[in-house]
Amino acid sequence: MSGVISASSLVKSNPNMRIHGKIVVVVACFGVFLLLYFWRGNAAEVVVEEGEEKDGLSFPTSSELKPDIANKPPVGVLVRLEKPFGVRDQSILIDGGVGLKAKSKPRNLARTVTKHTQAEEVMHLAVVACGNRLDETLTMVKSALLFSLKSIRFHIFAEDSLAPQFKERLNQWPRSALAKFQYNIYPITFSVGNADEWKKLFKPCAAQRLFLPVILKEVDSLLYVDTDVLFLRPMDDIWRLLKSFNSTQLAAMAPEHEVPKIGWYSRFARHPFYGVTGVNSGVMLMNLTRIRRTIFKNSLIPTGLSWEDLLHPLYQKYKNHITWGDQDLLNIIFHYNPECLFIFSCQWNYRPDHCMYGSNCKGAEEEGVSILHGNRGVYHDDKQPAFKVVYDAIREFPFDDNMFQSLFYPIQTKFLDTVNTLCGRIPQVFLKQIERTMRKVFEEKVVRHVRPHK
Numbered sequence: 001m002s003g004v005i006s007a008s009s010l011v012k013s014n015p016n017m018r019i020h021g022k023i024v025v026v027v028a029c030f031g032v033f034l035l036l037y038f039w040r041g042n043a044a045e046v047v048v049e050e051g052e053e054k055d056g057l058s059f060p061t062s063s064e065l066k067p068d069i070a071n072k073p074p075v076g077v078l079v080r081l082e083k084p085f086g087v088r089d090q091s092i093l094i095d096g097g098v099g100l101k102a103k104s105k106p107r108n109l110a111r112t113v114t115k116h117t118q119a120e121e122v123m124h125l126a127v128v129a130c131g132n133r134l135d136e137t138l139t140m141v142k143s144a145l146l147f148s149l150k151s152i153r154f155h156i157f158a159e160d161s162l163a164p165q166f167k168e169r170l171n172q173w174p175r176s177a178l179a180k181f182q183y184n185i186y187p188i189t190f191s192v193g194n195a196d197e198w199k200k201l202f203k204p205c206a207a208q209r210l211f212l213p214v215i216l217k218e219v220d221s222l223l224y225v226d227t228d229v230l231f232l233r234p235m236d237d238i239w240r241l242l243k244s245f246n247s248t249q250l251a252a253m254a255p256e257h258e259v260p261k262i263g264w265y266s267r268f269a270r271h272p273f274y275g276v277t278g279v280n281s282g283v284m285l286m287n288l289t290r291i292r293r294t295i296f297k298n299s300l301i302p303t304g305l306s307w308e309d310l311l312h313p314l315y316q317k318y319k320n321h322i323t324w325g326d327q328d329l330l331n332i333i334f335h336y337n338p339e340c341l342f343i344f345s346c347q348w349n350y351r352p353d354h355c356m357y358g359s360n361c362k363g364a365e366e367e368g369v370s371i372l373h374g375n376r377g378v379y380h381d382d383k384q385p386a387f388k389v390v391y392d393a394i395r396e397f398p399f400d401d402n403m404f405q406s407l408f409y410p411i412q413t414k415f416l417d418t419v420n421t422l423c424g425r426i427p428q429v430f431l432k433q434i435e436r437t438m439r440k441v442f443e444e445k446v447v448r449h450v451r452p453h454k
Contacts, residue, residue, distance in 0.1 A: 130205035250290035254349035355423035368432030
């Protein structure tokens with residue numbers, strides 16, 4: 001026992017060792033302090049410009065951030081840090097609040113981040129294009145990109161001759177536009193029945209929309225639009241309506257008309273249709289997963305049929321009684337299954353019928369047109385110049401120009417020439433939503449949210 005010396009007795013017996021121990025502790029604390037100081041200096045301030053794109057990545061807007069994290073950079077977003085004096089520029093991937101210095105090039109890092117965010121934010125939009133619909137379809141795609149906030153994946157179904165033209169034209173768009181979307185091009189295919197017969201059902205290839213739940217098996221939800229549709233507000237807003245579906249609803253459309261006495265279905269239809277005036281399928285929001293799982297009631301067999309099994313026999317039964325092709329078949333399906341359909345306002349599918357017989361869309365009168373549907377070929381003739389003014393302005397707008405100067409003001413000015421026409425006499429219906437949307441987009445692109453110094 002006498003040969004064992006404790007550490008405490010050794011320190012007490014040696015004052016010099018006690019002093020050296022204190023010095024070591026002080027030095028260690030000072031070193032930790034310096035590390036914390038320089039770490040905080042490198043993360044002094046984050047400046048995020050909403051709507052600004054860095055290496056193909058769009059920053060999220062303040063409306064997309066939850067209130068409890070509005071002052072923190074979102075997970076997985078590439079941001080540029082304000083550098084303190086003497087510190088080199090560096091890009092950092094914010095991951096759960098931990099800053100990690102990027103070892104790879106910013107371009108590669110941005111690509112990784114883009115994949116991460118798209119998995120959560122991507123919206124799906126489908127269109128079917130045949131014949132001479134190339135330019136019209138590209139103008140629709142352009143309108144969706146100009147205003148939408150989240151990324152979009154376009155599913156373009158096109159004739160074989162159009163597919164290479166779509167690729168060529170889309171790839172000519174500027175990087176700022178290409179960074180906001182992805183696209184797939186598919187051939188025209190029909191899983192049941194005679195393909196030539198389906199193609200001729202109404203307009204060329206229009207019946208393809210009936211087969212989207214069968215073809216796009218990996219897609220959960222989808223917005224389908226006709227080629228002659230223009231978005232005048234973010235697609236995000238109609239996409240959000242999917243959350244308004246109840247437990248039985250699996251698709252959403254607007255009424256074919258608001259006034260039964262001048263509606264087509266209520267006066268002329270020779271087959272069952274939905275509700276009092278029927279529905280228009282030019283803009284159709286779909287939960288494809290629910291459609292694939294549902295057994296639909298029908299007039300063919302009492303036990304019900306799946307979507308894929310229902311289409312061809314339904315067509316065979318009613319083919320001599322339908323006028324509007326696939327839209328009539330959809331009306332028949334939802335006539336027998338009304339609980340499956342969500343009805344949205346005519347402002348989401350505003351057509352010449354809503355103004356050529358007098359203004360009869362209250363939703364558009366109150367909120368403005370959200371989606372413009374130029375059926376009857378009104379984008380390409382002089383029958384309804386109010387529609388043509390909007391189409392021409394969006395088609396000719398250069399992506400990187402100022403929206404107010406090069407898009408809104410030309411529309412507003414040219415509308416003066418349409419005030420004596422049936423639809424042009426109510427310009428506020430056409431201009432209200434597009435002006436509001438442009439202001440919102442403009443503010444999101446120029447407003448900076450700066451984290452204050454602590």
